[in-house]
Amino acid sequence: MSSSERVKKGFSKLLKEEKLKLIANYFENPGEVIRLLKSYWHSDTGQQKLFDEFSENTITNFFTPYGISPNVMINGKNYIVPMVIEESSVVAAASAAAKFWGERGGFHAQVIDVRKVGQVHFGWKGTMPQLESLFPDIKTRLLNDTDSITANMRKRGGGILDIQLLDYTAQIPDYYQLRVEFNTCDSMGANFINTVLEQFGHSLHDFFAERLDLPEELRTTETIMTILSNNTPDCRVKVWVECPTDQLDGIDEHLSGPEYALKFKKAVDIAHIDIDRATTHNKGIYNGIDAVVIATGNDFRAVEAAGHTYASRNGRYESLSTVTITDGIFRFELEVPMALGTVGGLTSLHPLAKKSLELLGNPTAPELMTISATMGLANNFSAVRSLTTKGIQAGHMKMHLNNILNQLQASEDEKRQARDFFKDKTVSFAAVEHFLDTIRK
Ligand code: MEV
Numbered sequence: 226m227s228s229s230e231r232v233k234k235g236f237s238k239l240l241k242e243e244k245l246k247l248i249a250n251y252f253e254n255p256g257e258v259i260r261l262l263k264s265y266w267h268s269d270t271g272q273q274k275l276f277d278e279f280s281e282n283t284i285t286n287f288f289t290p291y292g293i294s295p296n297v298m299i300n301g302k303n304y305i306v307p308m309v310i311e312e313s314s315v316v317a318a319a320s321a322a323a324k325f326w327g328e329r330g331g332f333h334a335q336v337i338d339v340r341k342v343g344q345v346h347f348g349w350k351g352t353m354p355q356l357e358s359l360f361p362d363i364k365t366r367l368l369n370d371t372d373s374i375t376a377n378m379r380k381r382g383g384g385i386l387d388i389q390l391l392d393y394t395a396q397i398p399d400y401y402q403l404r405v406e407f408n409t410c411d412s413m414g415a416n417f418i419n420t421v422l423e424q425f426g427h428s429l430h431d432f433f434a435e436r437l438d439l440p441e442e443l444r445t446t447e448t449i450m451t452i453l454s455n456n457t458p459d460c461r462v463k464v465w466v467e468c469p470t471d472q473l474d475g476i477d478e479h480l481s482g483p484e485y486a487l488k489f490k491k492a493v494d495i496a497h498i499d500i501d502r503a504t505t506h507n508k509g510i511y512n513g514i515d516a517v518v519i520a521t522g523n524d525f526r527a528v529e530a531a532g533h534t535y536a537s538r539n540g541r542y543e544s545l546s547t548v549t550i551t552d553g554i555f556r557f558e559l560e561v562p563m564a565l566g567t568v569g570g571l572t573s574l575h576p577l578a579k580k581s582l583e584l585l586g587n588p589t590a591p592e593l594m595t596i597s598a599t600m601g602l603a604n605n606f607s608a609v610r611s612l613t614t615k616g617i618q619a620g621h622m623k624m625h626l627n628n629i630l631n632q633l634q635a636s637e638d639e640k641r642q643a644r645d646f647f648k649d650k651t652v653s654f655a656a657v658e659h660f661l662d663t664i665r666k
Contacts, residue, residue: 226250237282245284275574291520291577292316297323298331299464299599306600307581308516313624315512318607319600329468332602334595340386340459341564343418345403345425348447349433353392355443356401360390363432367403370428371421378417383408385421400449403429406459411590413523413566415453422451455530457562458538462594464602465558473555477614485613486555489548492613493557496544503543506605507536510545510559513604517597521585522571522578524564528597531562546605559602563594622652629657639664 228251236244245262249255262285267273277283294306294316306323308316326332349356367388375384384407391402403425407418426448433439433446473482473489480488496506511532515525536545546559567590572578582588585596611617626647630640639661646660 241277241284244282248284272576275576279571279574289519292516294319294323294600294603296327297596297599297603298327299334299595301331304586304596305584306517306596307520307584308513308600309520310512310516312512313628315516315604317624318611319513319516319603322603322606322610326466326603326606329466329472332464332466332599334462334464334599336591336594337461337463337560338459339408339591339594341407341409341414341418341457342454342459343405343407343422343452344454345405345422345429345451346449347401347403347426347429348399348449349401349443350399350445351443353390353394353401356390356392359436363429364388366432367425367428371424374417374421374424378408378410381410383410399447409566411567412569413527413564413572413590415524415527416570418453419451422453426451455527455564456534457531457564458535459562460531460564460594461535461560461562462591462598463558463560464595464598465556466602466606467554467556470550470553470555476610483553486548486550488613489555489557489609490550492609493544493546493548497547498543500542503536506544506546506609507532509608510561510601510605512608513600513602514561514563514597517593517600518565520578520581521565521567521593521597522573522575522581523566523593528563528565531564535560535562546602557602557606559598559605561598561601563597565590565593565597567593619651623647626652626657629654630661633658633661635661 230251232247236247239247245259246255249258249262252258265285265288267276267286273286276286289309289311292308292310294308297304297306297319306319308319310316323332368385371385378384386406386408388406389404391404393400393402405418405422405425407414407421409417429446430448433444436444470483470486471481473485476482477485477488493506496503511525511529514528514532518525518528532545533542536542545561546557549556549558566572567582567588572582582593585593588596608617611619626643627640629652630643635643642664643657643660647657650656
């Protein structure tokens with residue numbers, strides 16, 4: 226069957242086994258594909274069912290390595306950090322930076338705020354002054370109608386923090402917005418926020434419908450949509466490392482510590498003025514952040530979306546990290562928004578996410594923000610250090626050697642010989658292929 230042929234209607238209604246068989250027909254050797262995909266099913270059917278139910282139309286599982294960056298010192302506390310990532314070098318880079326900074330006071334972190342935002346986008350035919358005069362009553366109604374939804378969160382110290390009214394009628398006729406701020410404590414809070422917002426939409430409708438004192442055309446509202454915002458600039462964490470510049474001696478064999486500090490700063494400054502570099506620079510930061518976010522069952526798309534928006538807050542996209550050198554002190558800092566949870570959602574359902582959190586000492590959500598951001602800064606430090614010294618490829622390709630060997634189906638003995646051979650040589654796909662050809666002859 227050609228891959229351009231449409232899958233017949235009702236695919237989602239099929240049993241998992243039937244879906245797998247049907248999809249296997251799109252491959253050259255369906256029997257082999259079925260065997261391969263099934264070999265990734267969990268041997269415990271209960272566990273497999275759990276995974277199947279996270280998503281839809283599942284036919285197998287997609288494995289990703291789960292690695293460890295040991296001994297990461299943050300605010301004087303040692304963490305063993307789980308990292309889920311498929312890219313070689315990331316865990317090694319994070320671990321190398323953790324070791325380097327562990328010997329120089331460790332990482333420092335501070336949660337700036339934990340406010341999250343939700344929006345009710347609605348249409349109303351009246352003016353902003355009219356709406357403002359009704360707003361105290363609207364607010365009371367919204368809070369009363371969501372009292373039972375927010376009760377538990379309020380008991381935990383969170384809930385609705387503020388409701389603002391925004392007027393966008395100059396851009397879109399009759400369009401207003403309720404911008405709602407929340408504290409969702411240790412949960413990421415997406416479900417909580419969206420449930421509250423949907424109730425707000427209904428309550429807004431009822432509020433106006435019941436105001437018989439208003440002219441007919443003002444008694445209706447159009448709830449266009451209600452949804453949390455992934456822009457979370459006020460749910461933000463700052464992490465930094467610092468040391469006297471002479472403690473950077475030895476990073477570059479040709480430069481003193483103070484000279485190297487200037488070169489490192491230049492590399493980070495470039496990511497502040499050049500968007501092409503900024504994108505790659507920030508990608509390196511998210512190598513570390515995402516790996517922890519995924520390992521703990523959090524939503525890395527939300528975290529990245531917020532980060533890239535934050536990186537554009539000055540009107541152009543720039544580096545999320547900064548370097549300052551003041552009075553001989555080198556300081557490397559990262560400030561990022563990060564909406565995370567340590568209770569609820571996948572953090573409680575995914576067996577490995579639960580174990581990750583346990584390994585981290587069951588942190589609160591703000592503490593997890595500090596850990597994830599730290600791994601972002603750690604990866605950023607290692608990347609920029611490599612780039613400004615020996616280059617990225619030397620280390621990267623060594624790590625990549627394994628992947629190439631696996632791709633070329635090398636035996637364990639061949640891998641051992643290859644690792645030995647490439648210890649002091651440049652790794653490339655062609656070179657490894659040639660090496661294997663030679664020893665296989
Ligand atoms: C690769 O995944 C990440 C880097 O490109 C980041 C950077 O260039 O800073 C090495």
